[in-house]
Amino acid sequence: MEKMRMNVLICSGTGCMASESEKVIKNLEAIIKARGFANEVEVVKTGCFGFCEQGPIVKIEPDNVFYVRVGPKDAKEIVDEHIVKGRRVERLLYKDPKENKPISRQEDMQFYKKQLRVALRNCGFINPEDIYEYIAAGGYEALGKALLEMTRDEVIEEIKASGLRGRGGGGFPTGLKWEITKKQESEVKFIICNADEGDPGAFMDRSILEGDPHSVIEAMAIGAYAIGADKGIIYIRAEYPLAISRLTTALKQAREAGLLGKRIFDTDFNFDIDIKYGAGAFVCGEETALINSCEGKRGEPNYKPPYPAQEGYWGHPTCVNNVETFANIPVIITKGAQWFASIGTEKSKGTKVFALAGKINNVGLVEVPMGVTLREIIYGIGGGIQGGRKFKAIQTGGPSGGVLTEKDLDAQIDYDSLLAVGSMMGSGGMIVMDETDNMVDIAKFYLEFTMDESCGRCTPCRIGTKRMYELLNKITSKKGTMADIDALKQLAYMIKDGSLCGLGQTAPNPVISTMKHFWNEYMDIIKDVDHPQGEGRYVPKNKIGMKS
Amino acid sequence: MGNNVSGFKIIYRKEVRIMTKPQTISVTAPAEEEFPKEKYDELEQFIDGMETTKGALIEILHKAQGIFGYLPRDVQLFIARKLGIPGAEVFGVVSFYSYFTTKPRGKHTISVCMGTACYVRGADKILEKMKEKLGIESNEITEDGLFTLKDVRCIGACGLAPVVMVDDKVFGRVKVEEVDDILNQYRK
Ligand SMILES: Cc1cc2nc3c(=O)[nH]c(=O)nc-3n(C[C@H](O)[C@H](O)[C@H](O)COP(=O)(O)O)c2cc1C
Ligand code: FES
Numbered sequence: 001m002e003k004m005r006m007n008v009l010i011c012s013g014t015g016c017m018a019s020e021s022e023k024v025i026k027n028l029e030a031i032i033k034a035r036g037f038a039n040e041v042e043v044v045k046t047g048c049f050g051f052c053e054q055g056p057i058v059k060i061e062p063d064n065v066f067y068v069r070v071g072p073k074d075a076k077e078i079v080d081e082h083i084v085k086g087r088r089v090e091r092l093l094y095k096d097p098k099e100n101k102p103i104s105r106q107e108d109m110q111f112y113k114k115q116l117r118v119a120l121r122n123c124g125f126i127n128p129e130d131i132y133e134y135i136a137a138g139g140y141e142a143l144g145k146a147l148l149e150m151t152r153d154e155v156i157e158e159i160k161a162s163g164l165r166g167r168g169g170g171g172f173p174t175g176l177k178w179e180i181t182k183k184q185e186s187e188v189k190f191i192i193c194n195a196d197e198g199d200p201g202a203f204m205d206r207s208i209l210e211g212d213p214h215s216v217i218e219a220m221a222i223g224a225y226a227i228g229a230d231k232g233i234i235y236i237r238a239e240y241p242l243a244i245s246r247l248t249t250a251l252k253q254a255r256e257a258g259l260l261g262k263r264i265f266d267t268d269f270n271f272d273i274d275i276k277y278g279a280g281a282f283v284c285g286e287e288t289a290l291i292n293s294c295e296g297k298r299g300e301p302n303y304k305p306p307y308p309a310q311e312g313y314w315g316h317p318t319c320v321n322n323v324e325t326f327a328n329i330p331v332i333i334t335k336g337a338q339w340f341a342s343i344g345t346e347k348s349k350g351t352k353v354f355a356l357a358g359k360i361n362n363v364g365l366v367e368v369p370m371g372v373t374l375r376e377i378i379y380g381i382g383g384g385i386q387g388g389r390k391f392k393a394i395q396t397g398g399p400s401g402g403v404l405t406e407k408d409l410d411a412q413i414d415y416d417s418l419l420a421v422g423s424m425m426g427s428g429g430m431i432v433m434d435e436t437d438n439m440v441d442i443a444k445f446y447l448e449f450t451m452d453e454s455c456g457r458c459t460p461c462r463i464g465t466k467r468m469y470e471l472l473n474k475i476t477s478k479k480g481t482m483a484d485i486d487a488l489k490q491l492a493y494m495i496k497d498g499s500l501c502g503l504g505q506t507a508p509n510p511v512i513s514t515m516k517h518f519w520n521e522y523m524d525i526i527k528d529v530d531h532p533q534g535e536g537r538y539v540p541k542n543k544i545g546m547k548s
Numbered sequence: 549m550g551n552n553v554s555g556f557k558i559i560y561r562k563e564v565r566i567m568t569k570p571q572t573i574s575v576t577a578p579a580e581e582e583f584p585k586e587k588y589d590e591l592e593q594f595i596d597g598m599e600t601t602k603g604a605l606i607e608i609l610h611k612a613q614g615i616f617g618y619l620p621r622d623v624q625l626f627i628a629r630k631l632g633i634p635g636a637e638v639f640g641v642v643s644f645y646s647y648f649t650t651k652p653r654g655k656h657t658i659s660v661c662m663g664t665a666c667y668v669r670g671a672d673k674i675l676e677k678m679k680e681k682l683g684i685e686s687n688e689i690t691e692d693g694l695f696t697l698k699d700v701r702c703i704g705a706c707g708l709a710p711v712v713m714v715d716d717k718v719f720g721r722v723k724v725e726e727v728d729d730i731l732n733q734y735r736k
Contacts, residue, residue: 014704018711018718052707200701201664238610238647239703277610279645282701296605298644314603357665357706364707395664431664445667449701455644 005040006083008032009059010070011124013048013210014203014242020072021056027075028058032083041083047211049124050365051111054094059124065104067092097361097383111362114380116343118351119167119327120367123211128246131253134214140259142333146222147265150333155226156182159329161337163349168194168285168322169400169427169502171348171415174329177319181227181309184317189229191220192313192320194290195236195243198282199398200449202429204353205323207365209236209243212327213250217273219329221264224271227319232273235290239280247275282399282453283503287320289455300457301501322427324353344370348414352425358394358432359386368413375409378432390435393517397426399446400506402513403439422513424506439518440525443511444472450507461504464495468511478525482532485522489515581652587615588626601631605641609648618649654689654696656734658682659713663702670724671710675699677727678712694734 008028012021028043049057054068058078065088067078074092081087093102094109106112117123126133134140146155160175181189193216197205209216220232236244251273254260262270276294283289284299291313293299312318328350332340341349348370354377357363361383368377374394378384385391393403402423404411411421418425433442451465471488474480492508499505515522523529594611598604608627609619616623619642628635642648660675675686682690682697689696705711708720712730719730 015707018703018705018708019720052705055707198701199664200662201666201706203702203704203706206704239700277606278647279606279610280647281645293606294603296603296607296641298640300644355665355706357709358668363665363709398664429664431668433668437668442668445664 004042006042006063007061008041008043008078008083009046009061009124010043011047011049011055011057012045013052013207014240015048015052016055016057017242019056021070023072024056024058024070024075027072028079031076031079035079035084037079037083044127045129046125047123047128048120048207048365050115050120050207050367051109051362052365053361053363057124058092059106064106066094066106066109068094110383111364111366111381114372114376115367116351116369117367118331118340118343119208119324119353120211120365121331122215123207123365126212128211128213129249131214131250131257131259134212138334139214139330140218142330143218143221143259144265146225146333147267147269152182152226152228155222155333158337159226159332162332162340163337163344163347164325164328164332164340165348165415166322167324167328167352167427169397169425171425174321174325177309177321178223178226180307181229181317181319184310186317188231188316189227190313190316190318191224191227191229191232192287192290192294192308192318193220193232193234193323193326194285194287194320195234195240195323196278196285196290197237197240197323197427198285198453199427199429201357201431202355202398202427204355204365204428206240206243208323208327208353209240210246213243213247214254215330216247216323216326217250217254217260219326220273221260221271222329222333223319223321223326225269227317229319230270230272232271233276233294233313234273235276235278235284235294237280238277244275244277251275281455282449283455283501286501286503289501290320291318298455300455301503303500324428345412345414345417347416352413352428354428354430356382356430356432358430359389359434359437360384360432361386370414371412373410373412374404377413377430378409382432385432385434387434391432392435392437393433393439393442395423395431395433395442395446395510396429397424397506397509398429399449400424400502400509401426401429402509403433403442403517405517422516424509439514439521440472440476443514444469444476446510447472447507450503454503454507458498458500458504460495460498461500461507464491464498465504465507467491468495468508472511475522475525478527480526481528481534482526482536483534485526485536486534581620583616583623590615591623591626592630595627595630605631605633605638606645609638609642613648618652620650620652624650649687651687652689655694656715657696657698659698659700659703661701661703661705661709661711661713662699663706663709665702665706666710669709673724674710674712674722674727677724681727681731695731 032041056070058067058070077089081089093104156178164174165171260272278284281299284293286301287308288302289299308318308320344350351367351369353367366381393405395403404423408421411417415425447469451469454461454465456462468491471484492512495508624638625635628638686699710722712719712722
């Protein structure tokens with residue numbers, strides 16, 4: 001391989017591909033070749049840089065210049081000015097909206113300053129379709145270390161000591177889950193990566209798989225070694241064609257390099273991974289439903305216990321972890337639990353990736369240490385609200401979460417503080433709403449989603465969400481009464497208490513939390529506020545939510 | 549009508565509709581499409597080539613939908629017989645997952661993203677406009693067979709919200725006024 005004088009990194013994640021980054025790549029390559037630089041300058045397709053609002057993004061190394069919103073027509077200028085003459089193309093630099101001056105270095109941008117990239121460490125740095133770039137960045141070192149220098153228990157101890165908790169939403173300590181699975185006595189065990197990412201508007205897991213698929217593969221191998229599995233499955237949404245193709249390439253390369261298959265690193269550890277495709281069902285993100293779906297069945301959840309760690313895929317002990325959880329594992333093994341545990345808050349260690357979207361200036365993928373505040377994310381990294389409008393609310397936790405308002409903006413982001421203020425961490429979706437958004441509509445939007453996605457297995461969720469939706473519909477068409485508000489609340493608590501799985505148990509959350517924070521907006525459209533037939537303040541009396 | 553496909557007698561019948569509410573049945577409902585034998589052969593080869601069919605139903609359905617474009621009753625029955633499972637089990641899985649469709653699609657599929665990021669940036673208005681312009685609801689096909697309209701949840705380009713996808717092409721930051729332009733590109 002020739003030594004390259006310059007690398008042109010360009011994002012080829014789904015978001016940027018949608019704004020023609022592929023054409024930019026083609027043009028760049030063609031023009032570089034035409035100018036005779038083909039063996040000095042290389043165009044590298046990388047994963048997501050995170051700054052999707054400004055995509056497609058082109059970064060020139062080693063000059064460390066960051067161009068934004070690059071169109072196919074800009075390729076010529078970048079090559080002729082920057083690459084040939086060494087002059088920056090001012091026009092394509094990012095402009096700080098406050099000071100209105102161009103910034104060329106990523107590190108100087110408000111969007112990146114507060115971020116700390118651990119799970120996303122390789123996204124936007126390496127070419128995800130080349131295993132050697134991953135290895136050059138320290139990849140598969142952790143697997144080697146685990147297999148050659150550590151016992152299975154030591155691996156588990158390390159993960160436990162790091163304090164890593166599941167990033168799929170539940171926040172269950174990962175090391176503990178591995179330990180429980182390891183302790184099961186069974187010849188056959190499985191490790192599954194949950195890449196079903198159902199929260200609409202969230203794209204953390206997709207970006208990791210598109211930008212750094214090997215980190216997940218490596219981590220699954222480490223996990224398999226620790227729990228004693230020799231077979232892994234990645235369950236991925238069929239709607240993620242690019243991630244699927246990158247994963248397939250990565251698996252093939254890992255097999256060819258002997259990092260998957262028989263006798264990995266010349267030890268007697270054997271391991272391989274299959275891909276299984278989802279088919280568009282949100283509930284399949286729930287682990288027992290996911291396992292049913294892997295078995296080719298309807299993706300309906302089961303009652304827990306038994307937990308998958310006890311009885312999972314075809315009845316064998318199965319460890320299910322989220323993509324982002326896995327992406328953290330290799331660095332924990334190489335840099336040590338101490339290092340990881342030094343980031344974050346007391347009970348939530350490390351970083352978390354969020355997909356920031358909605359009425360915010362800088363839509364994109366951000367990774368921050370646990371413990372930063374929502375305010376820092378919205379006004380610092382996010383650059384404030386679009387069009388200078390006023391902030392109204394932020395929804396975390398997707399359709400299972402709740403809204404938070406101005407007064408909660410100083411809450412620290414970690415599992416427990418978000419629960420304490422009435423929302424949840426969830427898998428990392430963050431939707432910002434401004435003063436023009438109607439919160440009853442938002443609640444209805446989320447409820448429509450859960451109603452559509454309810455699998456129908458248990459009655460409270462199947463029928464309850466439908467009834468709630470009908471009530472909300474009545475209310476938003478200004479025909480609702482206080483009695484409807486009572487009924488809505490009563491149903492909400494009943495569904496929460498009576499549903500089988502997390503989908504139903506959390507489905508009413510958006511309604512409950514918008515009622516709590518935006519009661520006025522409900523009252524504004526209620527017909528009989530002045531002479532109510534109901535009280536509008538139903539409180540559940542006992543556990544199953546029935547009035548006794 | 550009958551067609552002998554690699555040893556399986558496939559009987560073509562009009563779909564039996566189970567009616568839960570009164571619906572208007574169009575008199576000229578097209579008879580179920582007949583597929584060339586090659587398509588069935590391709591599917592059969594795929595199934596025969598699998599190491600095991602245990603737990604592989606969803607994978608097979610993905611393949612079948614890739615081959616046939618959709619999953620009509622005959623294809624479902626073909627798969628059921630091939631795997632030796634009841635047709636109801638296949639239908640149960642097909643109807644559970646929104647990715648699988650039992651209706652043919654138009655020449656172009658328009659997917660309007662109704663993910664949260666797009667919704668808060670006005671995707672509902674785009675969807676309404678599409679419905680109005682095409683004269684159909686979601687998951688329906690236009691009379692001329694040119695378009696199928698779908699609302700989908702997040703296609704992963706939230707930075708460009710609201711997003712509309714026609715086949716594989718993504719249109720970002722779509723405004724209601726642009727809906728016509730987009731459709732006209734495919735109308736010719
Ligand atoms: C309705 C529902 C949807 C879920 N969707 C996802 C998902 O899309 N991705 C995910 O990783 N976990 C999802 N989960 C959580 C999983 O059940 C499970 O807790 C997780 O995959 C475990 O991995 P972790 O410990 O690494 O977080 C969902 C749970 C519920 C109840
Ligand atoms: S919500 Fe529409 S692309 Fe993500």
